[in-house]
Amino acid sequence: MSLKERISTDYVKAYKAKEQLEVDTLRLLKAAIKNEELKANQDLTDDDLIKVISTEIKKRKQAIESYEQADRKELADKEKQEILVLEKYLPQQLSAEELEVLVKETIAEVGAESAKDMGRVMKTLMQKVRGAADGKTVNELVRKLLD
Secondary structure (H helix, E strand, O other), X not given: OOHHHHXXXXXXXXXXXXXXXXHHHHHHHHHHHHHHXXXXXXXXXXXXXXXXXXXXXXXXXXXXXXXXXXXOHHHHHHHHHHHHHHHOOOOOOOOHHHHHHHHHHHHHHHOOOOHHHHHHHHHHHHHHHOOOOOHHHHHHHHHHHHO
16 A cells, blocks of 8 residues: 555544544645645655655644744644654654664765765765654754764
């Protein structure tokens, strides 16, 4: 079953079970997927879907920061719950140790020596990671190891 089919199936199950948070979250995700498909003028692959899901999670993390600054805890909590729903569709996340090993291997593979080689490292590394780690976290770790 493709990721898109799994999302649709889970949406129907949540709708029938009257799980409103999951229904709302998956409805927004399906709309984001549809928008990306219209932009690309073709069906998205599972890798493309992972990018869309990661983008949706990133949007929610930014919203959480805004809500917490505005002292709107209930809205921040709702966004956190939506992130949990979306994370079910991402690959298993890498632990900090696994990510560090992967970053070190990629730095050696690319032959990076300083921060000016960061672009080459990130390009190769993000293809390997594919949704299994947050891009911001990967970027910070690469920057730390190259300095």
